[in-house]
Amino acid sequence: MNISEVATRTRLPAKTIRYYEEIGLIAPPRDVNGYRAFRETDMHKLAFLGRARALGFTIEDCRTLLALWEDQGRASADVRSLAQDHLGRIEAKITDLEEMRDTLSSLVHACAGDDRPDCPILKSLGDATL
Amino acid sequence: MNISEVATRTRLPAKTIRYYEEIGLIAPPRDVNGYRAFRETDMHKLAFLGRARALGFTIEDCRTLLALWEDQGRASADVRSLAQDHLGRIEAKITDLEEMRDTLSSLVHACAGDDRPDCPILKSLGDATL
DNA sequence: ATAAGGCTTCCAGTCACTGGAAGGTCAAGC
DNA sequence: GCTTGACCTTCCAGTGACTGGAAGCCTTAT
16 A cells, blocks of 8 residues: 555545654555555555544654554553543643633724724733833 | 743743843843843733733744834724634634543543553444544 | 646754853952 | 873764655455
């Protein structure tokens, strides 16, 4: 299987697949012509990576998850704690963003948004609350 | 005012302040010894930048906002539309993260997290739903 | 034989900093 | 006057996870 077919089937850009090889997440063998010859296992790993990345795991998390996935004797506790840490980070990020959203939203609503220069958004950003 | 005092007062790292100068957001004059000599206006700009960045505006947004802030004749509509676009992006990001959170949370709850290898998290990541 | 398209590598750029090295400056204490 | 330590300066490199683009080989069809 050549890279473009794998790209289509995993919905990952070819560039990303090459990058994943470069950083050692996959290691497809090569044909005599130098082309990467992807096996089913490579595709499965890439699909796994795509899903893990879509859940926001970092590449290093993905490396760990992939190793655990391959390790038939792993403890599910290891996976769970990694996922739980990640969940915590996501929740923290959501909280941060919600705070931004609330502040920004109230500013946007307070702003007339016409051709006059008076603007509570700029006023609030400029307020010397130091 | 030297950089460390400004850093303390604006709660921005000195490195960041130098960076903001490098990219042209501020332009503090220099003392004879070559040290940056921050004026009140520089500090106000930095405080403004700190608040705008805390609201998640990109540096380029900040550049625009700063210019609007300095422009006494600006239309508040310009500011408002910038803020509203940004608000939209934040809301989209929150939605994404909430989706991740929900999926991840259900997986974490489904996982026993003990020393057995059976793990719904890995199972779900590995499922060939291609 | 040639043209189009796919594959390869390598280099540079993204964003907003952050760390660290090498070296100049300043104030205090001896 | 000298040293010490805390400042300040610049410059270079690295972060994460790709992404774009150039230059050049390989394959397939005409």
